[in-house]
Amino acid sequence: MEPVIYVGIGVLVLLVIVVGAFLLAPSKRRRRGSADTVTASRGTTTGTAPGEVAAGDADTAAVDEQPAGASAPVLETPTEPTSRLARLRDRLAKSNTTLGRGLLTLLSRETLDEQTWEEVEDLLIMADIGVDPTTEIVDSLRERVRVLGTRDPQALTELLREELVRAVDPTMDRQLAVDPLEGSPRVVLVVGVNGSGKTTTVGKIARVLVAEQRSVLLGAADTFRAAAAEQLSTWGSRVGVETVRREEGADPASVAFATVERGIDEDLDVVMIDTAGRLQNKKGLMDELGKVKRVAARPLGADRGIDEVLLVLDATTGQNGLQQAKVFSEAVDITGIVLTKLDGTAKGGIVVAVQRELGVPVKLIGLGEGADDLAPFDARGFVDAIVDG
Numbered sequence: 001m002e003p004v005i006y007v008g009i010g011v012l013v014l015l016v017i018v019v020g021a022f023l024l025a026p027s028k029r030r031r032r033g034s035a036d037t038v039t040a041s042r043g044t045t046t047g048t049a050p051g052e053v054a055a056g057d058a059d060t061a062a063v064d065e066q067p068a069g070a071s072a073p074v075l076e077t078p079t080e081p082t083s084r085l086a087r088l089r090d091r092l093a094k095s096n097t098t099l100g101r102g103l104l105t106l107l108s109r110e111t112l113d114e115q116t117w118e119e120v121e122d123l124l125i126m127a128d129i130g131v132d133p134t135t136e137i138v139d140s141l142r143e144r145v146r147v148l149g150t151r152d153p154q155a156l157t158e159l160l161r162e163e164l165v166r167a168v169d170p171t172m173d174r175q176l177a178v179d180p181l182e183g184s185p186r187v188v189l190v191v192g193v194n195g196s197g198k199t200t201t202v203g204k205i206a207r208v209l210v211a212e213q214r215s216v217l218l219g220a221a222d223t224f225r226a227a228a229a230e231q232l233s234t235w236g237s238r239v240g241v242e243t244v245r246r247e248e249g250a251d252p253a254s255v256a257f258a259t260v261e262r263g264i265d266e267d268l269d270v271v272m273i274d275t276a277g278r279l280q281n282k283k284g285l286m287d288e289l290g291k292v293k294r295v296a297a298r299p300l301g302a303d304r305g306i307d308e309v310l311l312v313l314d315a316t317t318g319q320n321g322l323q324q325a326k327v328f329s330e331a332v333d334i335t336g337i338v339l340t341k342l343d344g345t346a347k348g349g350i351v352v353a354v355q356r357e358l359g360v361p362v363k364l365i366g367l368g369e370g371a372d373d374l375a376p377f378d379a380r381g382f383v384d385a386i387v388d389g
Contacts, residue, residue, distance in 0.1 A: 075240045076371070099127045099348060100386045107156045117142055128318045129167070129349030133356055137163045161387045167352045170379035172361035176336070177307040178209060178270050184300055185263040185271045189293055191328055192312035194277030197340040197366065199228055201312045202274045203235025204366070204374040209270055210239045217266070219259030219273040220245040221252040221292055232274050252276060252288070256296035264299055286331040293332050309335050310363070315342040315350050322357050329358050336363035348386060
């Protein structure tokens with residue numbers, strides 16, 4: 001009996017082994033097949049010739065390359081600069097109602113005594129106009145009110161308007177030097193500290209120029225900030241403008257040189273160069289900015305220089321912005337100012353103060369985050385927005 005039992009157990013064990021082997025075989029085959037697939041994929045990738053796309057990378061490549069016959073990306077159509085002014089004036093009026101209404105309220109008092117005029121001075125100084133311009137405005141306004149002897153609100157409003165217009169100085173040349181030249185592009189260098197909206201401003205100016213039917217090339221000479229070149233390229237690509245860029249940490253002057261050189265070769269209208277957000281209290285960095293300007297001018301020849309050097313200032317920084325402006329002007333000879341964020345907590349008077357300090361005009365103002373929220377500065381329109389706001 002015992003041999004029969006042993007034989008039965010042996011048969012049972014054999015069956016278990018055979019069944020187990022049968023069940024495990026597909027799993028091994030699946031694992032082997034998976035391994036073969038990975039190996040084949042790696043081998044294909046390694047052996048792919050330059051410019052070809054490996055089978056395993058097809059999905060990734062589709063993001064970077066358009067399939068044959070695919071339509072080109074739709075470019076944005078920038079708003080015409082002149083059509084922006086009315087919309088921006090409305091925004092400016094809303095941001096400066098405190099100044100305009102405060103002044104008119106003071107001037108409409110029954111008695112314009114010494115205390116009232118001191119309050120007028122305080123209000124103008126708080127608006128970042130500056131002490132010297134404020135003194136001139138108040139002295140002139142006070143004398144005219146005394147001579148005319150008027151207390152009519154409408155007449156006082158017009159007197160205030162005239163004094164503010166005179167302070168903003170409508171006679172300054174606010175045109176960008178971007179009119180086409182024969183044989184070479186106009187070159188615009190844009191400088192400013194980090195956080196002022198400098199790179200964004202370069203992109204917005206490019207939109208203005210494209211709207212005016214000008215051919216534009218951008219240069220990403222801010223090679224110290226990783227995202228700067230990508231940000232600039234994105235702005236340009238939205239309106240069909242290319243960007244010259246190098247690897248992070250490259251020599252900024254070489255980028256500027258290459259950009260201008262390409263602009264000449266391709267007979268473009270305007271070349272714009274974005275620079276690093278310099279710390280105005282670092283002399284070495286400011287010296288390097290001067291180098292960028294000098295090197296960028298070399299392809300233009302001995303008789304040409306950079307056509308425009310725009311300083312981008314955050315209007316909300318007030319007197320700190322003035323200190324920045326002084327140092328930048330010493331390093332690269334500023335020709336124009338772009339005031340950004342003028343719709344926020346900015347007081348508006350910074351326009352007068354910075355022009356007086358540098359002796360150069362505010363040429364463009366930014367009043368929002370939108371792509372087309374940048375427009376040429378108009379002195380009379382600016383004052384009207386303050387007084388009538």
